[in-house]
Amino acid sequence: MAHLLGIDLGTTTTIVARVDESGAPEIIRDWEGEAITPSALCFETATHVVVGREARAMAEDAEHAFLEFKRDMGTGVSHPVFGQRVTPLDLSALLLRKVRTHAEAAHGPVDLAVITIPANFTNAAREATLEAARRAGFAQVHMINEPTAAALAYARGQKQPLDGLYAVFDFGGGTFDVSLVRAKGMSVQVVFTEGVQRLGGKDFDAKLSALVAAKFQAETGDELRAGDCEFSKADAEDLKHRLSSRQAIRLPLRSAKHGRVHVEVTRAEFEAAIAGLVAQAEMACEGVLLRAGLDRRELAGVFLAGGTCRVPSVQAAVRRVFGQEPQLRDPDTAVALGAALYAAHKADPAKLSPAQRRRAAEISFQDIAPHYYGTLSLDDDGVLENSIIISKGEKLPVARTRTYYTVEADQRVLTCEVTQSAIPENDPLMVLRIAEVEMALPAGRPADQAIEVTFAYDLNGIMRAEFRDLGTGQPLVIELRDEGAGRGSLNVAKVTLG
Ligand SMILES: Nc1ncnc2c1ncn2[C@@H]1O[C@H](COP(=O)(O)OP(=O)(O)OP(=O)(O)O)[C@@H](O)[C@H]1O
């Protein structure tokens, strides 16, 4: 029987599932016996790292503790730690290595792991995640978009097999995604997806901290300052959780100057403070329907994933925007369970038990390109324009070739650019340039030399761009990872994990 893992590597929490003997996904509890592990690491020395709950508890005052590093995947950020530089990729690799060794101690070597990523993740972040999984020592790794994984988990647990169009609303600790999928039984096809890369429960916590600080000031006339009164990020998160089930909370704060200060926070005040954030998610839902050319009345159901869906005003927003009651089943674990199912789908059938094989055979799956990708070229009037090669919503895998021509005689340099955009945009100033590499061309040729440009987008959601000068046959391949952002610098294998 194959050992197959689904790993929801979240901004705030990491959840791991495996496929059991019967082919059903089940959550693997962590080294502390918990289903949900904080995505937290703390370096005690250059070569010893604490992972999970303990690291999160240390994070408030430890200098070398890291939370929410998923938000910086693929961005070039790095941190100094005991004389070395540590990237979000390194941190993810360490967390994943801890997960792997724990799972292997219980169930033997992992044959295949599926790591989940936000549908809206950039290519650099996707590449960095895949590399982190490799460094963590997983032999075979695939990735799946989080809302798609959640859709698979929801598809499995229904009384009536799914049949029709569904929306998956995935609001986590750090990211928000909404996907439209067509599902029939365990066959899931992604139709369109929208998201906000930096929008999650963490932003709600920050609003709540500001609200508590304002109340403290109104009460005492003094600013809420560390040193006088401690109200940590963890306290804000805890208060937020309690406001999901209660209308008001009276908080006893302890101030060195003022003694005990009571502030009351109501759910209504909290919901007013986060209204702008919730509206962003709501707008993305309207956008996904609009861009897919679909009407909300066509939806057969709405599924909720991610812990932030527990906030009552978030659920109210979902009802408002989709006009129906959503299903809220295991919002924390749906992504990991769905990833484990996808692992069974991707595994070599020869390695599966007969029951696993039957389950895996029921699953079929189709994902799409999450952005528009193009290159910059000159139009007929010599004006620079963005020319789209792969469109958002195209079924994966996709490879497309277009031919462009050099503009000058004796042109020695070709600037090869890869652009990304959320809408089909021709204006070069309105798109993100995700790669720019110069290619040297031979001297002495006339203008109009053909350059073949191929963009290939694979099932892991990673794109490679190839620019080929047909005259010389010489290719220039651009791998979409930001220099420095992807690579990581730490020798993860040399770090001991506690
Ligand atoms: N009862 C609750 N009320 C309000 N928020 C909650 C509740 N339970 C969990 N959350 C919030 O849900 C978020 C965590 O959700 P989840 O574990 O789905 O996110 P994640 O997977 O870590 O992040 P992401 O998917 O964005 O990378 C946290 O911000 C947490 O505070």
Ligand SMILES: [Mg+2]
């Ligand atoms: Mg998540």
